[in-house]
Amino acid sequence: DAKTTQPNSMESNEEEPVHLPCNHSTISGTDYIHWYRQLPSQGPEYVIHGLTSNVNNRMASLAIAEDRKSSTLILHRATLRDAAVYYCIRQLGNTPLVFGKGTRLSVIA
Amino acid sequence: GAGVSQSPSNKVTEKGKDVELRCDPISGHTALYWYRQSLGQGLEFLIYFQGNSAPDKSGLPSDRFSAERTGGSVSTLTIQRTQQEDSAVYLCASSLAGRAYQETQYFGPGTRLLVL
Numbered sequence: 001d002a003k004t005t006q007p008n009s010m011e012s013n014e015e016e017p018v019h020l021p022c023n024h025s026t027i028s029g030t031d032y033i034h035w036y037r038q039l040p041s042q043g044p045e046y047v048i049h050g051l052t053s054n055v056n057n058r059m060a061s062l063a064i065a066e067d068r069k070s071s072t073l074i075l076h077r078a079t080l081r082d083a084a085v086y087y088c089i090r091q092l093g094n095t096p097l098v099f100g101k102g103t104r105l106s107v108i109a
Numbered sequence: 110g111a112g113v114s115q116s117p118s119n120k121v122t123e124k125g126k127d128v129e130l131r132c133d134p135i136s137g138h139t140a141l142y143w144y145r146q147s148l149g150q151g152l153e154f155l156i157y158f159q160g161n162s163a164p165d166k167s168g169l170p171s172d173r174f175s176a177e178r179t180g181g182s183v184s185t186l187t188i189q190r191t192q193q194e195d196s197a198v199y200l201c202a203s204s205l206a207g208r209a210y211q212e213t214q215y216f217g218p219g220t221r222l223l224v225l
């Protein structure tokens with residue numbers, strides 16, 4: 001089962017950090033965690049991915065729990081352009097990515 | 110550089126007609142994916158092409174759906190005898206090379222299909 005669990009929606013104030021949680025309690029040792037986001041009326045775009053260690057890039061940070069059963073996507077300063085649906089995806093080996101319903105992030109000015 | 114492009118942007122058709130949706134991947138990308146997204150839902154994987162390998166068709170919902178990829182580049186998704194439940198946004202993505210599904214996928218803007 002490739003499912004992950006995310007809150008349906010979250011809200012953040014502009015220029016504040018946002019922590020988007022994701023549970024993947026049945027993850028196995030070789031499964032990657034991917035995050036994509038989908039802005040309104042656009043296709044999804046890659047945000048970040050990781051396996052065991054925390055990861056940083058220009059868009060976000062990914063904090064992976066030590067037991068790997070959960071992870072958190074961190075947007076350090078939310079902007080209005082970050083309002084989107086954020087998908088946390090657990091990838092099982094050599095299989096297609098399974099996109100759930102994600103978390104709809106609203107950013108308030 | 111040019112991203113993934115899809116055409117048409119929007120397509121309205123009548124129930125029972127066939128439709129063809131086109132995807133132009135990023136130049137040099139050998140992997141190509143099709144997904145569909147129904148209103149308010151997540152993405153549903155349909156089919157995956159990688160180089161000259163046999164495509165992974167495990168996500169196609171029925172035999173009315175087929176896809177081909179000519180010359181390792183452009184792909185066409187065909188839906189025969191369309192039904193109203195086929196109405197959705199059809200998204201195409203491509204990725205660079207052969208680590209299958211573990212690579213970053215770059216998505217096109219999608220084709221919005223409405224079956225009346």
